[in-house]
Amino acid sequence: MGFLDGLRSLFTGLSSGDMYAMYIYVRCQRCGEKVRLRMDRRFDLEQEFGENLVTGYVANKDILGRNCPNLIRVHIEYDQNFRPRTQEVHGGQLITRQEYEAQ
Numbered sequence: 001m002g003f004l005d006g007l008r009s010l011f012t013g014l015s016s017g018d019m020y021a022m023y024i025y026v027r028c029q030r031c032g033e034k035v036r037l038r039m040d041r042r043f044d045l046e047q048e049f050g051e052n053l054v055t056g057y058v059a060n061k062d063i064l065g066r067n068c069p070n071l072i073r074v075h076i077e078y079d080q081n082f083r084p085r086t087q088e089v090h091g092g093q094l095i096t097r098q099e100y101e102a103q
């Protein structure tokens with residue numbers, strides 16, 4: 001990402017080509033490290049079907065921070081509009097983007 005793109009994404013929260021990106025933020029239970037995970041809606045979510053229609057999406061992610069070997073396992077179920085329905089995290093906890101960016 002170039003400098004200008006970086007600036008732009010600061011203001012819009014999106015950079016070009018990132019329209020499918022979703023971010024989740026977690027904090028490691030063991031060392032407190034905050035980790036951001038980028039997911040692509042097209043590739044990283046499993047579709048749930050009901051009556052031939054997509055009724056929701058599921059994300060299963062294992063996240064490893066840089067500071068310790070603790071594995072953070074995230075399971076999130078979304079509705080058709082990508083709003084989280086169920087969230088389960090082992091080895092850490094979900095945090096907000098604001099919490100992630102706060103130092």
Ligand SMILES: [Zn+2]
Nearest residue numbers: 028031065068
């Ligand atoms: Zn850790």
